[in-house]
Amino acid sequence: MSKYISFRVDGHVAEITLDRPDKLHALNVDMLNAMAEHVRHIDRNHEIRVLVIASTGDRSFCCGADIIEWSAMSPVEMWRTWIKTGSSLMNSIRALAIPVIASMHGLALGGGLELALAADIRIASTSTRVGMPEAKLGIIPGWGGTQVLKQVIGPSRTKQLIFTGEIISAVKAESWGLINEVVEPEEIAQRTSSMAEAIASNAPIAVQATKALVDAESGRHDGPHLEGIAGALTQFTEDASAGVEAFKNKQRTNPAFRGR
Numbered sequence: 001m002s003k004y005i006s007f008r009v010d011g012h013v014a015e016i017t018l019d020r021p022d023k024l025h026a027l028n029v030d031m032l033n034a035m036a037e038h039v040r041h042i043d044r045n046h047e048i049r050v051l052v053i054a055s056t057g058d059r060s061f062c063c064g065a066d067i068i069e070w071s072a073m074s075p076v077e078m079w080r081t082w083i084k085t086g087s088s089l090m091n092s093i094r095a096l097a098i099p100v101i102a103s104m105h106g107l108a109l110g111g112g113l114e115l116a117l118a119a120d121i122r123i124a125s126t127s128t129r130v131g132m133p134e135a136k137l138g139i140i141p142g143w144g145g146t147q148v149l150k151q152v153i154g155p156s157r158t159k160q161l162i163f164t165g166e167i168i169s170a171v172k173a174e175s176w177g178l179i180n181e182v183v184e185p186e187e188i189a190q191r192t193s194s195m196a197e198a199i200a201s202n203a204p205i206a207v208q209a210t211k212a213l214v215d216a217e218s219g220r221h222d223g224p225h226l227e228g229i230a231g232a233l234t235q236f237t238e239d240a241s242a243g244v245e246a247f248k249n250k251q252r253t254n255p256a257f258r259g260r
């Protein structure tokens with residue numbers, strides 16, 4: 001379990017809440033494992049009809065994988081612990097029979113956006129901004145990002161977002177189909193809750209059959225092996241070292257990447 005993750009069930013709605021605001025809710029291995037344990041519990045509990053994933057505060061939904069933690073790992077730890085734990089969590093959220101809503105208040109970057117992409121529905125506030133800045137660190141989105149993003153916004157916009165690492169507004173992300181709804185910051189908790197309640201009050205078997213049918217056509221399982229290999233490879237390039245060093249030094253411009 002992790003002190004940075006809380007879990008509660010209210011009626012038929014469960015909520016997993018990220019609570020590491022001083023690190024903008026960056027995900028470490030303990031947080032991934034704690035979330036995985038809650039997802040296993042949800043999977044076994046048929047009283048739960050909707051899962052909400054949210055964060056405390058208003059600055060960040062989640063700013064991705066904990067760069068300090070993963071950049072210290074060996075290749076084997078990276079493969080066995082990091083990529084697999086993160087990917088398997090995202091897959092297990094996606095595989096839940098019940099609908100999952102990501103309530104995205106603030107920044108959703110890298111692994112944070114991948115976490116939101118594991119949900120079925122994404123609600124954001126006008127202050128939300130999203131992006132996949134991994135190329136600025138010399139790595140790739142390694143928890144399903146390249147594959148799932150493509151399913152949601154298409155290959156061309158996926159490439160734009162990952163190639164550039166640009167951070168886009170919630171309104172633009174909504175126009176791309178990446179976010180379902182954008183509401184005022186003070187309304188996001190209420191809107192998330194009313195949508196979760198509306199879904200939970202509908203017939204659960206009909207709702208879950210619909211999720212299975214819609215996902216059956218998505219081809220979401222293509223490519224995860226390639227992504228795992230590329231993720232493990234890029235982390236040990238000179239470029240990744242330069243990217244991580246720039247992050248640690250709070251350098252806001254890209255280092256001179258050499259393609260090595």
Ligand code: COA
Binds near residue numbers: 022066107134137
């Ligand atoms: N991993 C580890 N720590 C992170 C983090 C991450 N992904 N994202 C933010 N943090 C930490 C910062 O290191 C800082 O910690 P510190 O106060 O101990 O130095 C804290 O969160 C606040 O972030 P800071 O950078 O000071 O805030 P900012 O407003 O100046 O910048 C961001 C915000 C999001 C632009 C910047 O934090 C950032 O670029 N984060 C990394 C995003 C990313 O690349 N995600 C993909 C990871 S694979």
